[in-house]
Amino acid sequence: MLEKTEDGALTVRSKEFGVTYHSTHGAIQETQTVFIDAGLKYRAQQSNKIAVLGIGFGTGLNALMTYLHSLKEGLELEYIGVEAYPIDMEVVKQLNYLDLLGAEPYEQDFIAMHSHSNKTIQLSPKFSFQKKIAKFEDLNYKGQFDIIYYDAFAPNAQPHLWEPPMLHKMYNALKKDGVLVTYCAKGVFKRTLKSLGFSVEGLPGPIGKREMTRAIK
Ligand SMILES: C[S@@+](CC[C@H](N)C(=O)[O-])C[C@H]1O[C@@H](n2cnc3c(N)ncnc32)[C@H](O)[C@@H]1O
Numbered sequence: 001m002l003e004k005t006e007d008g009a010l011t012v013r014s015k016e017f018g019v020t021y022h023s024t025h026g027a028i029q030e031t032q033t034v035f036i037d038a039g040l041k042y043r044a045q046q047s048n049k050i051a052v053l054g055i056g057f058g059t060g061l062n063a064l065m066t067y068l069h070s071l072k073e074g075l076e077l078e079y080i081g082v083e084a085y086p087i088d089m090e091v092v093k094q095l096n097y098l099d100l101l102g103a104e105p106y107e108q109d110f111i112a113m114h115s116h117s118n119k120t121i122q123l124s125p126k127f128s129f130q131k132k133i134a135k136f137e138d139l140n141y142k143g144q145f146d147i148i149y150y151d152a153f154a155p156n157a158q159p160h161l162w163e164p165p166m167l168h169k170m171y172n173a174l175k176k177d178g179v180l181v182t183y184c185a186k187g188v189f190k191r192t193l194k195s196l197g198f199s200v201e202g203l204p205g206p207i208g209k210r211e212m213t214r215a216i217k
Contacts, residue, residue, distance in 0.1 A: 002094055006207070010096050012059060012087060017157040021058045023183070025208030028061070028100060030183065033206035035062050035149045036069055038214050039181035043147050046177070049076040053145040053173055055152060057081030057131050060113050061097055062149050067127055068103055076126045080145075081113070084135045089114060136161060141173035148174060150182035155189065162189050164196065171196050174217040185211035 002010045007026030014021065023030040043050055050070075054062050063081050070077040092114045098104050109123045113131060120130045136152065137160075148170050155162040162184065170180055180193075185202055190213060193200050198215035205212040 001091065007100075008096070009061070009100055010094065012091060014153065014157075016085075017153050019153055019157050022061070023206055023208055025206065027059075028065070028097070030206040031061050031065050034181055034183045034212050035151070036065055038203055038212065039147045039149060039179055040066055040069055040075075042214070043179050044073065044075055047146070048074065050146045051078045051144060051175075052080070052147045052149065053141065054079060054081040054149045055136055055170075057083035057086070057113075058151070059087065059095055059097075060092070060110060061095075062151060063113055063129065064097055064103070064106075064110055065101070067109065067123060067129075068101060068106070070127055071124060074126070077128070079127070079129045080132055081130070082132045082134055082136060082139065084133070086114070086117070086131070086133065136166060136169075139169055139173065141169075143172070143175050145173050146175055146178050148178070148180040150180055150184070155184065155186060162186070162192075164192055167192055167196055171198065171217060176217060178217045180215045180217075181213070183209060183212050185209070185213050189213070190215075 005011050005024050005027045007029050009027035011020045011022040011027045117131050117133045122128050152161040190200050193215045201214045202211045
């Protein structure tokens with residue numbers, strides 16, 4: 001079930017969809033490029049108080065790296081990570097992210113992210129976190145988030161999650177000028193975002209991927 005990616009970080013292979021949770025070219029470098037650099041750092045230029053919706057939570061790597069970045073930069077963060085199929089704690093304990101990120105002192109916080117569901121926890125004075133157990137399809141947030149990390153399985157594995165009804169929900173969930181970032185750069189996906197009212201940029205992707213997408217409401 002666990003596999004090593006090219007930057008040494010482990011990832012999970014989904015039994016149901018047959019695909020990995022991260023790029024095989026490096027899970028950490030993917031999260032850094034797509035979500036932290038293009039999403040969090042970009043938005044933090046405008047405000048140091050940020051609400052993030054992470055879809056899906058999975059191994060918690062995006063949430064962990066967001067937490068570490070926010071501590072370093074003194075950002076005030078509210079993070080909701082949505083997940084329909086949480087991974088077992090046995091798997092969480094084998095993940096090597098804390099080691100690779102030099103974040104061993106935050107082990108209890110990483111475990112807490114995984115062990116609490118549907119309840120907001122305060123991991124530091126400025127970082128609140130909730131793992132929400134739900135299907136993306138059932139979300140109906142309105143104007144609440146500065147950033148969406150759109151990290152569902154790829155369109156060939158979960159096509160409906162990349163189609164207008166879901167992306168319309170994402171549009172509604174964002175504040176004005178809110179930012180959606182994702183590793184996906186398919187033409188039809190970008191055209192759908194534009195048709196919903198997003199302005200869409202193609203940015204250089206993480207290693208192994210020419211392009212990624214940033215869309216602004
Ligand atoms: C590409 S993985 C994302 C991994 C995650 N960001 C991480 O760092 O591990 C996609 C995640 O979405 C979850 N997922 C798939 N379909 C879902 C759905 N309909 N609703 C909510 N979560 C879903 C999967 O279980 C998986 O954890």
